[in-house]
Amino acid sequence: xxxxxxxxxxxxxxxxxxxxxxxxxxxxxxxxxxxxxxxxxxxxxxxxxxxxxxxxxxxxxxxxxxxxxxxxxxxxxxxxxxxxxxxxxxxxxxxxxxxxxxxxxxxxxxxxxxxxxxxxxxxxxxxxxxxxxxxxxxxxxxxxxxxxxxxxxxxxxxxxxxxxxxxxxxxxxxxxxxxxxxxxxxxxxxxxxxxxxxxxxxxxxxxxxxxxxxxxxxxxxxxxxxxxxxxxxxxxxxxxxxxxxxxxxxxxxxxxxxxxxxxxxxxxxxxxxxxxxxxxxxxxxxxxxxxxxxxxxxxxxxxxxxxxxxxxxxxxxxxxxxxxxxxxxxxxxxxxxxxxxxxxxxxxxxxxxxxxxxxxxxxxxxxxxxxxxxxxxxxxxxxxxxxxxxxxxxxxxxxxxxxxxxxxxxxxxxxxxxxxxxxxx
Amino acid sequence: xxxxxxxxxxxxxxxxxxxxxxxxxxxxxxxxxxxxxxxxxxxxxxxxxxxxxxxxxxxxxxxxxxxxxxxxxxxxxxxxxxxxxxxxxxxxxxxxxxxxxxxxxxxxxxxxxxxxxxxxxxxxxxxxxxxxxxxxxxxxxxxxxxxxxxxxxxxxxxxxxxxxxxxxxxxxxxxxxxxxxxxxxxxxxxxxxxxxxxxxxxxxxxxxxxxxxxxxxxxxxxxxxxxxxxxxxxxxxxxxxxxxxxxxxxxxxxxxxxxxxxxxxxxxxxxxxxxxxxxxxxxxxxxxxxxxxxxxxxxxxxxxxxxxxxxxxxxxxxxxxxxxxxxxxxxxxxxxxxxxxxxxxxxxxxxxxxxxxxxxxxxxxxxxxxxxxxxxxxxxxxxxxxxxxxxxxxxxxxxxxxxxxxxxxxxxxxxxxxxxxxxxx
Numbered sequence: 001x002x003x004x005x006x007x008x009x010x011x012x013x014x015x016x017x018x019x020x021x022x023x024x025x026x027x028x029x030x031x032x033x034x035x036x037x038x039x040x041x042x043x044x045x046x047x048x049x050x051x052x053x054x055x056x057x058x059x060x061x062x063x064x065x066x067x068x069x070x071x072x073x074x075x076x077x078x079x080x081x082x083x084x085x086x087x088x089x090x091x092x093x094x095x096x097x098x099x100x101x102x103x104x105x106x107x108x109x110x111x112x113x114x115x116x117x118x119x120x121x122x123x124x125x126x127x128x129x130x131x132x133x134x135x136x137x138x139x140x141x142x143x144x145x146x147x148x149x150x151x152x153x154x155x156x157x158x159x160x161x162x163x164x165x166x167x168x169x170x171x172x173x174x175x176x177x178x179x180x181x182x183x184x185x186x187x188x189x190x191x192x193x194x195x196x197x198x199x200x201x202x203x204x205x206x207x208x209x210x211x212x213x214x215x216x217x218x219x220x221x222x223x224x225x226x227x228x229x230x231x232x233x234x235x236x237x238x239x240x241x242x243x244x245x246x247x248x249x250x251x252x253x254x255x256x257x258x259x260x261x262x263x264x265x266x267x268x269x270x271x272x273x274x275x276x277x278x279x280x281x282x283x284x285x286x287x288x289x290x291x292x293x294x295x296x297x298x299x300x301x302x303x304x305x306x307x308x309x310x311x312x313x314x315x316x317x318x319x320x321x322x323x324x325x326x327x328x329x330x331x332x333x334x335x336x337x338x339x340x341x342x343x344x345x346x347x348x349x350x351x352x353x354x355x356x357x358x359x360x361x362x363x364x365x366x367x368x369x370x371x372x373x374x375x376x377x378x379x380x381x382x383x384x385x386x387x388x389x390x391x392x393x394x395x396x397x398x399x400x401x402x403x404x405x406x407x408x409x410x411x412x413x414x415x416x417x418x419x420x421x422x423x424x425x
Numbered sequence: 426x427x428x429x430x431x432x433x434x435x436x437x438x439x440x441x442x443x444x445x446x447x448x449x450x451x452x453x454x455x456x457x458x459x460x461x462x463x464x465x466x467x468x469x470x471x472x473x474x475x476x477x478x479x480x481x482x483x484x485x486x487x488x489x490x491x492x493x494x495x496x497x498x499x500x501x502x503x504x505x506x507x508x509x510x511x512x513x514x515x516x517x518x519x520x521x522x523x524x525x526x527x528x529x530x531x532x533x534x535x536x537x538x539x540x541x542x543x544x545x546x547x548x549x550x551x552x553x554x555x556x557x558x559x560x561x562x563x564x565x566x567x568x569x570x571x572x573x574x575x576x577x578x579x580x581x582x583x584x585x586x587x588x589x590x591x592x593x594x595x596x597x598x599x600x601x602x603x604x605x606x607x608x609x610x611x612x613x614x615x616x617x618x619x620x621x622x623x624x625x626x627x628x629x630x631x632x633x634x635x636x637x638x639x640x641x642x643x644x645x646x647x648x649x650x651x652x653x654x655x656x657x658x659x660x661x662x663x664x665x666x667x668x669x670x671x672x673x674x675x676x677x678x679x680x681x682x683x684x685x686x687x688x689x690x691x692x693x694x695x696x697x698x699x700x701x702x703x704x705x706x707x708x709x710x711x712x713x714x715x716x717x718x719x720x721x722x723x724x725x726x727x728x729x730x731x732x733x734x735x736x737x738x739x740x741x742x743x744x745x746x747x748x749x750x751x752x753x754x755x756x757x758x759x760x761x762x763x764x765x766x767x768x769x770x771x772x773x774x775x776x777x778x779x780x781x782x783x784x785x786x787x788x789x790x791x792x793x794x795x796x797x798x799x800x801x802x803x804x805x806x807x808x809x810x811x812x813x814x815x816x817x818x819x820x821x822x823x824x825x826x827x828x829x830x831x832x833x834x835x836x837x838x839x840x841x842x843x844x845x846x847x848x849x850x
Binding site: 071072073074100101125128129132138181182183184185186187189190191193194232233234235236272273274299300301302303304305306308309310312313316317320331332333334335336337338339348349352353355356357359360361367369370371373374375377378385388389390391394395398399401402403404405406410411412413414415416417419420422423424425 | 497525550554658727730737760762763773778780782795796814820845847848
């Protein structure tokens with residue numbers, strides 16, 4: 001039984017118990033949401049070494065994912081495992097291995113071994129790369145091969161996989177009729193689109209969706225319905241192709257639920273600030289409350305080097321308006337494969353966005369953390385402030401680099417003219 | 426004549442011409458907004474060496490201010506002048522000298538000499554510090570002394586001054602009746618509050634507001650009506666004291682306009698994400714469309730070391746909902762006096778927030794920048810992408826640190842699996 005099937009039968013699984021405990025909810029509240037599909041618990045039956053089970057969705061703390069992985073241009077397994085460690089230490093709730101270079105099976109299995117939190121992958125990368133390595137173009141990828149790779153990831157214990165099932169012929173045609181500045185920027189979406197156009201065939205992930213559901217069900221692996229046609233710049237945001245794909249994804253959510261398969265929906269991407277709330281409302285309505293996993297959104301295209309910050313703006317607004325799961329973006333986005341330090345900065349930025357949103361949407365306990373910090377500030381209790389900081393190491397280092405000279409209980413910003421000291425008298 | 430008086434008489438000043446040119450508006454559009462008070466042009470009659478005149482307000486690009494200045498704990502004039510230079514190079518539209526240590530007149534005059542953009546100050550700091558230096562407590566500050574300092578700043582050519590006129594006895598009483606976690610966190614607000622409570626007198630900046638207007642009018646110095654009771658933590662946001670002060674400020678805006686004095690309004694502070702839009706609507710309505718200058722807002726209290734990012738989230742939402750002018754916050758906020766690098770990071774973060782908001786509110790030309798970048802991305806034109814980057818130096822350095830190996834027209838994130846390349850074919 002999947003978590004969804006168990007929940008429908010009224011069974012409270014150990015995973016639901018753990019999620020309830022973490023969120024300060026009753027196990028019954030969690031079970032009820034899992035049964036409706038508005039909460040998922042990604043945890044592959046075959047997954048080992050997972051030390052933290054988390055739920056994603058309705059009323060829960062907004063979760064954060066960090067992407068790691070080799071690229072065809074840069075393969076260093078050890079560095080990727082360091083990124084994994086840095087991401088988890090910085091507080092990531094999930095890690096996706098998006099490797100596209102070197103020995104993909106080795107890398108994925110190492111990640112699954114060493115990662116204490118849920119792990120996701122995008123199997124189509126491996127299928128495409130294996131074509132390429134065997135000397136054939138990506139468009140020669142066979143459906144059976146793609147599904148074999150998905151099954152292998154499931155068997156290995158991957159907790160959730162991104163599958164771009166909503167990229168249909170109709171959606172691509174609509175994209176081409178309307179026109180786009182940046183075409184397709186999702187790697188998986190680009191592979192599928194190129195394949196469909198070259199082979200003049202429907203997307204196999206759509207056509208054979210039932211087979212995919214069977215695999216997912218067997219392992220209780222969550223399907224993350226990828227937005228292969230997500231906008232790659234704000235000018236393309238919320239266009240007809242994006243929404244056409246979303247509508248199809250909504251139907252696929254329902255089919256997953258009918259089969260007892262846990263599912264979430266991926267979302268944009270690049271979206272201008274004033275369109276974010278509408279995108280969240282639309283997804284929640286069309287997908288009947290399925291958990292929403294967004295990448296960014298990036299609210300301006302002009303700040304490469306700072307896309308973690310750009311995404312924190314978009315992510316905070318998205319999560320406050322209903323997104324449940326934020327995929328981090330690092331400062332390196334649009335420039336290079338991220339470094340270990342970029343991974344750290346990316347996770348922290350996404351966690352700040354998630355927490356700011358959790359305060360706004362009234363997630364249990366969220367505002368309490370801020371209240372404790374505020375009380376420590378009023379008490380000029382610096383040790384407590386450092387303990388409560390989202391990143392205590394950085395906070396301590398910064399304060400320590402310019403410590404107060406005359407009075408120990410202030411900081412060098414205001415010195416003896418500390419407003420709090422003046423008011424406390 | 427002030428800019429406001431000239432505009433009312435139908436005169437288009439050279440300053441209005443310059444603002445119109447920068448914003449891509451007609452001089453008449455700018456004149457009309459200045460005449461209503463919804464746009465201000467800070468430019469003291471005595472100010473020398475200003476190389477860039479900018480307007481702030483209705484329909485204009487959102488502007489960014491950087492605070493610099495010595496503290497009682499750390500006095501290094503040269504470093505503050507380096508911060509000034511770094512702020513302007515990073516794109517700040519205004520600089521405030523908030524010095525509270527060393528020779529305040531010297532520092533302010535050096536800033537006025539070397540700064541190519543508008544300069545603001547908070548004169549009450551100097552009045553309070555001069556009391557303290559002469560061996561008396563801050564609460565012994567005399568009204569005449571405070572006003573003399575304000576006049577001195579005006580004579581020196583300061584373009585706008587923060588004056589906490591809205592901190593009334595009634596507002597303080599309301600604050601005390603409701604209770605707060607963090608009391609008063611504005612330094613100017615704390616000085617005035619301590620003074621009023623010790624002397625059992627009304628705020629002289631409120632009581633003698635007409636005298637203040639006379640000084641401001643003489644030099645066409647903008648009054649920035651400070652929010653001395655701004656919340657210092659999200660738990661205190663939008664409370665009765667804050668709104669009481671805002672109502673008083675609304676009345677003071679009207680009195681300034683009646684006298685032909687240009688005025689803007691300062692706003693919070695620490696505000697949870699879901700309260701920001703309401704705060705913007707409230708200010709615009711109560712202050713009849715006067716330009717709104719916000720500090721942050723900080724959307725969570727728990728991330729010291731990252732408050733530039735925390736404020737970028739709040740600032741973007743604030744500006745998208747009506748704020749016209751963002752005061753940056755640096756990564757050092759709540760920890761120490763900022764470094765030169767912190768100043769740079771703070772300005773860039775605020776500029777990103779301002780630009781994301783300008784796209785959302787449809788400021789002329791804002792989205793065009795993003796479109797150019799997106800076209801460069803589609804063309805895999807990396808040189809053009811670097812030129813268009815908000816911070817080209819950082820973007821180039823990051824890309825250069827991990828350059829592509831096999832194919833020059835991609836980046837090491839995706840290498841040969843670049844989605845754009847796959848789709849372009």
